[in-house]
Amino acid sequence: MKVLTDGGSIDIRAVWFEDNKVKMIDQRILPHEFKIIEFSNYLDVAEAIKNMTVRGAPAIGASAAYGMALASLQEVDLLEAATVLKSTRPTAFDLFYAVDKMLEAAKNNENLVTAANNYSDQIVDKCRKIGEYGAELIADGNVIMTHCNAGALATVDIGTALAPMRAARDQGKNIFVYTSETRPRLQGMKLTAWELLNEGIPHKIIADGASGAVMRKGVDMIIVGADRIAANGDFANKIGTYDKAVLAHELGIPFYVAAPVSTFDFSIASGKEIVIEDRSEEEVTEIDGYRIAPDGCSALNPSFDMSEAKYVKGFITEIGVLSPSEISRINSAKL
Numbered sequence: 482m483k484v485l486t487d488g489g490s491i492d493i494r495a496v497w498f499e500d501n502k503v504k505m506i507d508q509r510i511l512p513h514e515f516k517i518i519e520f521s522n523y524l525d526v527a528e529a530i531k532n533m534t535v536r537g538a539p540a541i542g543a544s545a546a547y548g549m550a551l552a553s554l555q556e557v558d559l560l561e562a563a564t565v566l567k568s569t570r571p572t573a574f575d576l577f578y579a580v581d582k583m584l585e586a587a588k589n590n591e592n593l594v595t596a597a598n599n600y601s602d603q604i605v606d607k608c609r610k611i612g613e614y615g616a617e618l619i620a621d622g623n624v625i626m627t628h629c630n631a632g633a634l635a636t637v638d639i640g641t642a643l644a645p646m647r648a649a650r651d652q653g654k655n656i657f658v659y660t661s662e663t664r665p666r667l668q669g670m671k672l673t674a675w676e677l678l679n680e681g682i683p684h685k686i687i688a689d690g691a692s693g694a695v696m697r698k699g700v701d702m703i704i705v706g707a708d709r710i711a712a713n714g715d716f717a718n719k720i721g722t723y724d725k726a727v728l729a730h731e732l733g734i735p736f737y738v739a740a741p742v743s744t745f746d747f748s749i750a751s752g753k754e755i756v757i758e759d760r761s762e763e764e765v766t767e768i769d770g771y772r773i774a775p776d777g778c779s780a781l782n783p784s785f786d787m788s789e790a791k792y793v794k795g796f797i798t799e800i801g802v803l804s805p806s807e808i809s810r811i812n813s814a815k816l
Contacts, residue, residue: 508672512672550593604743627659628660646704709744716788717785726788757784
């Protein structure tokens with residue numbers, strides 16, 4: 482991804498492996514501070530996934546793969562490491578997919594650092610293809626809405642939902658993006674807007690509750706990412722996605738989900754089986770450690786919601802744009 486600096490710009494990934502350490506951008510402190518942190522213990526990588534130092538399903542998967550690589554260097558029991566890593570974020574299917582890939586590599590006596598690097602590179606290649614397929618849907622002058630962050634920060638590089646926007650821009654198309662703030666962690670405002678700013682893509686941040694009003698003013702399509710997609714096309718994404726899916730359906734706005742095939746979980750029949758992570762109520766009642774809710778009030782904080790496949794115009798994947806009725810093709814494409 483492109484990151485602006487005082488001296489120009491740099492190209493960097495969200496997470497990578499170097500000098501026997503996992504290195505990643507600390508997403509908790511963006512956009513006000515750009516900091517790279519590093520870990521030499523898989524338990525610290527697990528905590529980084531849990532506390533959202535790194536977030537976004539594909540980036541979580543890559544981080545977990547690197548965590549498994551660290552565990553192998555630490556010569557700890559890989560099944561134990563796999564259990565610890567899988568327990569960090571229950572909704573993100575890429576996490577489970579990546580850990581199982583590393584266990585399979587270990588069973589085949591592969592070097593897990595090499596296997597994790599290959600896994601990460603594959604994510605980036607898939608995102609590039611998602612961008613190419615998705616850009617075909619975007620016309621010059623289109624206005625696009627997105628939610629949360631499904632950009633390079635969430636996917637190692639390039640992005641899923643942001644990939645078609647990057648590709649369309651590179652093709653010379655003039656586009657405009659609305660990104661909703663994404664309460665309570667504000668990933669849309671803090672992360673997606675930061676990426677769009679660094680890429681020079683025109684955009685505006687909107688309040689979550691303004692989505693419907695903005696759609697009515699004129700939005701050509703909505704593109705979001707996903708953390709888990711069931712066999713029937715129901716999908717889980719950041720809380721607030723369901724609202725947009727329903728409104729888009731009501732207003733006749735095409736709603737697309739951009740995700741690699743690793744996000745599809747064919748072991749579950751529908752979205753009713755997706756485990757939705759509940760996080761601390763302080764994420765809702767506080768901002769940066771300052772309580773904004775009245776003392777004595779409690780809060781609910783589901784991190785994700787589930788949207789039914791009937792709201793989805795198409796899934797933008799690395800093997801093409803598929804309707805919900807066509808996603809059975811993905812099962813045979815999974816590596």
